[in-house]
Amino acid sequence: MSKRICTGFILICLLLTMPACAVGAGQPAAGNVEKISNQTDGFTDVPSDAWYAGAVQYCRENGLMAGTSDTTFAPEATLTRAMLVTILWRQAEKPVVNYLMQFSDVPEGQWYSEAVRWAASETLVAGYGDGRFGTNDPITQEQLDLIFQRYTDRPVTDGIPSFDGSSKPVTRAQAAAAVMHYARLSQQGTTAGKVLVAYFSWSGNGQQMARWISEETGGELFRIVPSESYGEDFNTCADRAKDELDNGIRPELSEHIDADTMAQYDVVYLGFPVWWYDLPMPVWTFLEEYDLSGKTVIPFFSHNGSSNGANSVNRVAELAEGATVLTDRALSLRGSNVADSETEVKDWAKEFSR
Numbered sequence: 001m002s003k004r005i006c007t008g009f010i011l012i013c014l015l016l017t018m019p020a021c022a023v024g025a026g027q028p029a030a031g032n033v034e035k036i037s038n039q040t041d042g043f044t045d046v047p048s049d050a051w052y053a054g055a056v057q058y059c060r061e062n063g064l065m066a067g068t069s070d071t072t073f074a075p076e077a078t079l080t081r082a083m084l085v086t087i088l089w090r091q092a093e094k095p096v097v098n099y100l101m102q103f104s105d106v107p108e109g110q111w112y113s114e115a116v117r118w119a120a121s122e123t124l125v126a127g128y129g130d131g132r133f134g135t136n137d138p139i140t141q142e143q144l145d146l147i148f149q150r151y152t153d154r155p156v157t158d159g160i161p162s163f164d165g166s167s168k169p170v171t172r173a174q175a176a177a178a179v180m181h182y183a184r185l186s187q188q189g190t191t192a193g194k195v196l197v198a199y200f201s202w203s204g205n206g207q208q209m210a211r212w213i214s215e216e217t218g219g220e221l222f223r224i225v226p227s228e229s230y231g232e233d234f235n236t237c238a239d240r241a242k243d244e245l246d247n248g249i250r251p252e253l254s255e256h257i258d259a260d261t262m263a264q265y266d267v268v269y270l271g272f273p274v275w276w277y278d279l280p281m282p283v284w285t286f287l288e289e290y291d292l293s294g295k296t297v298i299p300f301f302s303h304n305g306s307s308n309g310a311n312s313v314n315r316v317a318e319l320a321e322g323a324t325v326l327t328d329r330a331l332s333l334r335g336s337n338v339a340d341s342e343t344e345v346k347d348w349a350k351e352f353s354r
């Protein structure tokens with residue numbers, strides 16, 4: 001049988017057994033990494049692949065930050081000192097404190113009054129020393145760092161793009177990320193290792209699983225993105241994937257984690273779809289790029305029939321040199337079941353942090 005006919009045969013087999021989501025109907029329609037929903041939660045200015053998309057989603061879901069309108073979040077806009085304190089107050093579940101308000105620019109009865117009163121009582125904010133709080137001034141990176149240092153010694157602002165602790169104003173995206181990091185670092189406890197949830201996903205199943213794992217473990221999300229998109233067309237994607245696998249091609253990636261940051265992770269949940277009974281080649285690139293020795297790597301994948309992962313899970317073990325890869329405990333889900341599997345995914349993820 002010629003290679004072309006053989007490829008066509010496998011494709012037909014895959015297509016026949018593939019869930020609707022992978023080829024069109026329903027959810028991520030022949031989608032791709034770039035296409036997995038274009039925006040977060042209906043905000044037209046928050047692309048789902050933006051570094052802050054998860055943080056915006058976290059803040060919105062937890063009632064900490066709303067949009068600037070029904071459809072916009074304004075990630076690059078600044079926020080005032082009153083706004084930041086109000087976000088932190090909401091995160092602390094809106095405590096009401098008996099504390100004499102000292103700031104001349106914080107009148108009673110404003111939306112931020114209770115929040116500032118609480119923050120002052122906790123010595124999170126001290127004001128300017130001239131009797132003012134600076135209600136409407138943009139919060140600076142330095143000030144935000146200081147506030148969080150009073151809360152915790154955890155590296156809440158580490159890794160936030162363009163955040164250097166200077167006197168530049170904080171953007172709403174940066175604030176959302178800091179707030180989410182704070183919550184997650186607190187959640188991780190002191191003994192649990194630092195967790196990374198890295199994943200490659202073409203039509204969205206792996207991305208959904210990764211988000212749940214991150215929610216459960218407090219792990220930081222990292223999406224493996226090939227520089228050259230696989231496009232939206234299934235056949236084009238399948239042909240290229242096959243060619244890359246057959247020829248050992250490692251596609252270049254467009255997102256990277258610096259070595260120092262990677263060194264801090266102890267546990268890496270690694271997600272992918274089964275592609276041609278193996279690991280998609282962008283994941284090979286990822287595994288070969290980093291030194292994962294000493295880390296625990298926990299695979300999770302979705303498939304459309306190859307429920308044992310075919311060669312993919314052992315491939316992870318082969319490529320993650322020096323890491324402990326928990327091949328026997330990998331999570332396998334059929335792609336069409338992913339949407340209904342939040343509890344299963346979270347229960348599975350929880351097992352490793354006990």
Ligand SMILES: Cc1cc2nc3c(=O)[nH]c(=O)nc-3n(C[C@H](O)[C@H](O)[C@H](O)COP(=O)(O)O)c2cc1C
Nearest residue numbers: 201202203204205206273276277302304305306335
């Ligand atoms: C190029 C390609 C090859 C695939 N090969 C397989 C396979 O060998 N075995 C299998 O069970 N599913 C295969 N599938 C189906 C995917 O593994 C499945 O749809 C998965 O849930 C997609 O995950 P994602 O949405 O995170 O990309 C393949 C899909 C594509 C696009």
